[in-house]
Every structure is written in structure tokens, then in C-alpha cells.
Amino acid sequence: MTTASVARALGGLAHQGAHPPASCDCAPPEVLADRPDGTVVRSGPVVAKAHAPDADPSDLAARLALAASPRTAGILLPPLGAPPAPPAPPGDARAARTVEGRAVTLWPYGRPVDPADPDAAPWEEAAVLLARLHRTPPPDPFPPMRGPAKAARAVARMRAAGPPPGGDPDAGRTVLAAWRSLPGWARGEAPAPAHRAGFLCHGDLHLGQLVRHPVRDGTPDGRWLLIDVDDAGLGDPAWDLARPAAWYAAGLLGTGVWLRFLDAYRAEGGPAVRAAGDPWPELDVPARALTVQTAALALAKSAAEGRGPDEVERLMLDACARIASLPGELAAPSAS
Amino acid sequence: MFQCPKCHGQMHTYNRNGVQIEQCGGCRGIFLDYGELESLTRLESQWTQQAPPAPPAPQAYPPAQQQPYPAAPGPAWGAAPHQGGHYGGHHRHKSFGRMLFSS
Numbered sequence: 001m002t003t004a005s006v007a008r009a010l011g012g013l014a015h016q017g018a019h020p021p022a023s024c025d026c027a028p029p030e031v032l033a034d035r036p037d038g039t040v041v042r043s044g045p046v047v048a049k050a051h052a053p054d055a056d057p058s059d060l061a062a063r064l065a066l067a068a069s070p071r072t073a074g075i076l077l078p079p080l081g082a083p084p085a086p087p088a089p090p091g092d093a094r095a096a097r098t099v100e101g102r103a104v105t106l107w108p109y110g111r112p113v114d115p116a117d118p119d120a121a122p123w124e125e126a127a128v129l130l131a132r133l134h135r136t137p138p139p140d141p142f143p144p145m146r147g148p149a150k151a152a153r154a155v156a157r158m159r160a161a162g163p164p165p166g167g168d169p170d171a172g173r174t175v176l177a178a179w180r181s182l183p184g185w186a187r188g189e190a191p192a193p194a195h196r197a198g199f200l201c202h203g204d205l206h207l208g209q210l211v212r213h214p215v216r217d218g219t220p221d222g223r224w225l226l227i228d229v230d231d232a233g234l235g236d237p238a239w240d241l242a243r244p245a246a247w248y249a250a251g252l253l254g255t256g257v258w259l260r261f262l263d264a265y266r267a268e269g270g271p272a273v274r275a276a277g278d279p280w281p282e283l284d285v286p287a288r289a290l291t292v293q294t295a296a297l298a299l300a301k302s303a304a305e306g307r308g309p310d311e312v313e314r315l316m317l318d319a320c321a322r323i324a325s326l327p328g329e330l331a332a333p334s335a336s
Numbered sequence: 337m338f339q340c341p342k343c344h345g346q347m348h349t350y351n352r353n354g355v356q357i358e359q360c361g362g363c364r365g366i367f368l369d370y371g372e373l374e375s376l377t378r379l380e381s382q383w384t385q386q387a388p389p390a391p392p393a394p395q396a397y398p399p400a401q402q403q404p405y406p407a408a409p410g411p412a413w414g415a416a417p418h419q420g421g422h423y424g425g426h427h428r429h430k431s432f433g434r435m436l437f438s439s
Contacts (some may be wrong), residue, residue, distance in 0.1 A: 108422070113437070115433060115437055116433075118433055118436050118437075121436070129404050150439065166345055166346035166361055166362070167346070167361050167362060168361065168362045168363075169362070169383075204439050206369050206436060206437060206438060206439065207436045207437050207438075208437040208438065247435070247436075248410070249410055249411050249413065249414040249415065249434075250414075250415055251414075251415030251416070252432055252435075255408050258408065259408055276421065277401060277434075278408070278409040279410055280410065283411070286412050287411060288411075288413070289340045294435065297439075308345070308346045308348075308361045309361065310348075310431045310432070311350070311429065312431035312432045312435060313431065314361065315415070318415070319413060319414075319415065322413040322414075322415075326412060326413055327411075
């Protein structure tokens with residue numbers, strides 16, 4: 001039961017999905033990601049993904065059905081395989097394959113954002129896709145967006161890892177103080193306030209969640225689409241803007257890039273923030289949560305790697321310190 | 337990498353306006369090499385000599401802007417206002433690149 005064997009099995013599945021059985025000279029499968037919550041392997045035009053071992057089968061089926069649905073065409077990358085005859089019974093559909101107990105799905109390969117050239121990242125396109133997703137009428141029923149649960153998981157991981165060497169021994173305490181300033185819903189302990197809760201959200205937006213599809217050699221690739229629906233669900237759409245907002249608030253993301261992203265979202269009629277003026281009344285709580293999540297993961301990772309937090313990670317820790325020092329009324333549970 | 341003389345945390349090297357400084361990851365104390373304080377003082381005096389700026393002459397075209405965006409709203413807990421993004425442009429930090437692409 002190693003991730004290597006999962007990756008091998010996924011490579012075989014992706015390769016089978018790439019063409020009918022025959023002898024071939026395909027390149028060996030390529031591992032695109034290998035984390036406990038998702039292993040992704042590519043063989044040519046097909047990508048196989050093993051989902052988290054604890055993924056709820058019926059929630060996953062609902063999320064896959066959403067990605068395959070015409071209502072998210074042009075927003076979410078659809079999975080491979082014939083669309084299920086509607087309505088697909090929960091736990092059925094394309095998640096039927098498993099590898100070592102983990103549900104496996106197949107996807108077309110899309111070209112990602114070049115990690116070596118983040119300046120060329122499609123910030124406006126990402127914002128437009130989010131606005132369209134947030135405006136999409138959600139299926140009923142549909143599972144909750146998992147953003148707050150992931151923030152809670154990051155804090156738990158930081159606590160389990162202990163302090164990294166050489167850093168500020170109080171950094172973990174500062175992150176926890178910032179965490180405690182958040183209302184319960186942002187910590188995954190309560191439902192989001194009703195007036196902000198009913199929107200279709202991605203739940204884990206970052207630049208690795210965008211691909212161009214179809215991939216065409218020699219001619220421009222297809223349009224940008226969002227991938228990875230594992231955390232998608234109903235929730236506060238401001239959560240999907242909160243990671244860039246947190247980077248901006250920490251001083252990492254320039255004002256120019258932030259405003260390009262925010263303005264494109266507003267121009268597309270995104271409902272997460274007011275149409276004009278200061279967007280921070282809506283962004284504040286989710287951006288604080290993503291700041292804590294990022295800082296907590298930075299401490300956990302640097303502890304695991306036996307190093308102190310680096311300069312960028314310390315800017316996120318500094319933001320936590322400022323959050324923790326805010327006057328108490330901003331932490332009132334009624335804040336939304 | 338050397339240790340902070342005060343709290344024994346790790347010291348990290350930064351470049352501020354061409355001056356190398358070492359800052360402790362623990363207590364945030366700063367260590368300056370010989371001549372660095374003088375370099376900073378010189379930079380500071382250059383800055384104060386420039387201020388206050390003369391009122392700009394009327395111009396037919398807007399000048400090439402150092403700050404192409406007006407001040408944008410931020411949260412109460414945000415960092416000091418910034419324009420380029422400390423890690424944007426040509427000096428993008430590898431660590432921020434990783435952060436942009438990960439959960």
C-alpha cells in the first residue's frame with residue numbers, strides 16, 4: 001500500500017484510457033501530483049486521479065456530475081466517460097473504479113499555468129470563471145464547499161507537526177490566536193450565514209487549478225477551465241477570492257494584479273463582493289481564514305523539512321500576528 | 337547561515353536598497369555589517385533631500401507612472417500599502433511561486 005503502487009495503477013488506467021488495446025510506443029506515465037488527498041498521473045491525453053481515501057462516495061459523485069453537467073460547460077473541465085443517464089444514483093457513475101480503496105476518475109489532459117512564469121498567469125480568466133461558477137444555479141441537493149474544513153485541517157496539521165527549528169517558537173501560538181479570532185463557520189464548526197451560503201463554489205482556488213483545454217500542438221490551446229472539484233460545494237463565494245486576497249493583504253501580491261483579478265470578477269457579475277467600493281467587508285473573514293491556513297501549512301511544512309520559515313512564509317505569519325492583535329469586536333460570531 | 341547572538345534563531349540575509357542586512361527569524365533583530373549603517377544613513381539623507389517634492393509643472397500627457405494604480409482598499413490587518421508586490425516583477429521569490437500553485 002504505497003503511493004508508488006497507486007501511481008503505477010493510475011498510469012495503467014490513464015494509458016488504457018488513451019487508446020484501444022494495441023502495442024504502442026507511448027511515453028511512460030508521468031506523475032503530476034502525489035499527495036495523500038490526491039494522486040494524479042498522466043498518460044498522453046488522459047489523466048487518472050485517485051481521490052482522497054476518506055472522500056465521501058456520494059459527495060464525490062455529485063461533484064463529478066456537476067463537472068460533467070452542461071450547466072458548468074466552459075467553466076469546469078468535464079471528466080472523461082459517457083455522461084451518466086440522469087439522474088445518476090449516488091456512489092455510481094464514474095467513481096466506480098477504485099485503486100487500493102481510493103476512487104479513481106479519468107480526465108482529459110489540459111495544459112497548466114507555467115509555474116516558471118506566474119506573471120503570465122491568467123488572473124482575469126480565473127476571476128471570470130469563478131464569477132460564472134458562482135452565478136450557476138447549484139444542483140439540489142449538493143454537498144457543502146470544503147474550504148473551512150481544509151483550513152481546520154491545516155491548523156490541526158500545524159499542531160501535530162510542532163514548531164519548526166530556528167524559527168520563532170511563538171509562531172504557532174500566533175497562528176492559533178488568529179484562528180480563534182474567526183467565527184465558527186470559517187473554522188468549519190458551523191454552517192455559513194444563510195445569506196452567503198447558497199452559492200456554488202470551487203473551494204480550493206490557486207493557480208494550479210487552471211488548465212487550457214483542449215491541448216493543441218502548433219495552434220493555440222483551448223479556453224481556460226477550472227479543475228479539481230474535490231472541494232466544490234455550497235458556501236460563501238468570497239472564499240474563492242480569499243486566497244489572492246490573503247496574498248494581497250500580506251504584501252505578496254501586487255496591487256495591480258489584485259485589482260485586475262477583482263475588477264474582472266466584478267465585471268462578470270460575480271456575487272461574492274459588492275459591485276463597487278470596498279470589497280473587504282465580504283472578503284475579510286475568508287481572507288483571514290486563508291491567511292491562517294497558509295501560515296499553518298507553512299509552519300507544518302518547514303517543520304517537516306527541518307528548516308525555519310522562509311521570507312515569504314514569514315510574511316504570512318506576520319499577517320497572522322496583525323490578525324491576532326485586532327480588537328475583539330472584529331471577531332464577533334456575527335461577522336460574515 | 338549564522339545564529340542570532342541574542343536568541344540563537346537563524347539569521348536570514350535580505351537586500352534593502354542595495355544594502356545587505358541580516359535579520360533573525362526568531363526575534364526579528366537586525367545585524368548590520370561594517371559600513372552598512374552608514375549606507376542606510378546615506379540613503380536616508382538622500383531621501384530627505386528629495387522631499388518635499390516641487391509641485392509638478394502642468395503636462396500635456398500624464399507622466400510615466402511609477403504607481404499605475406490608485407490606492408486600493410485593504411483589510412485592517414493588511415501589510416503597509418505596496419505597489420509592485422514585494423515578490424512580483426523581476427524579483428519573484430521562488431517560495432511565493434510555490435505558494436501560488438498549492439493548496
